[in-house]
Amino acid sequence: xxxxxxxxxxxxxxxxxxxxxxxxxxxxxxxxxxxxxxxxxxxxxxxxxxxxxxxxxxxxxxxxxxxxxxxxxxxxxxxxxxxxxxxxxxxxxxxxxxxxxxxxxxxxxxxxxxxxxxxxxxxxxxxxx
Numbered sequence: 001x002x003x004x005x006x007x008x009x010x011x012x013x014x015x016x017x018x019x020x021x022x023x024x025x026x027x028x029x030x031x032x033x034x035x036x037x038x039x040x041x042x043x044x045x046x047x048x049x050x051x052x053x054x055x056x057x058x059x060x061x062x063x064x065x066x067x068x069x070x071x072x073x074x075x076x077x078x079x080x081x082x083x084x085x086x087x088x089x090x091x092x093x094x095x096x097x098x099x100x101x102x103x104x105x106x107x108x109x110x111x112x113x114x115x116x117x118x119x120x121x122x123x124x125x126x127x128x129x
Contacts, residue, residue: 023065030061034053035053052095062082063083065079
């Protein structure tokens with residue numbers, strides 16, 4: 001597959017052969033940590049932490065998708081992904097230099113307040129009408 005994508009040749013209808021690649025990635029007792037920043041590259045040269053970190057841990061991660069090459073040079077190709085995760089936990093770290101940090105912190109505070117309000121209402125006795 002990698003050879004197919006890295007060869008430098010022009011598509012030719014006479015040599016085109018339809019095919020597909022099926023992928024099924026299963027991880028058990030997994031931990032994934034992804035790095036990124038607002039510039040869409042991973043910053044490794046600076047002493048200041050500029051990369052956001054997104055971590056996922058769980059018992060099962062199952063990703064299935066099929067890359068179909070049935071049409072010659074299609075304008076649009078639809079890819080359907082099936083993703084299943086069990087007992088998933090996610091954490092995120094956003095450095096102070098990231099422009100989205102304040103928005104994420106505000107969203108987290110609002111979510112926590114709503115969660116607290118919801119648990120307060122759940123413990124209050126309901127009055128009859």
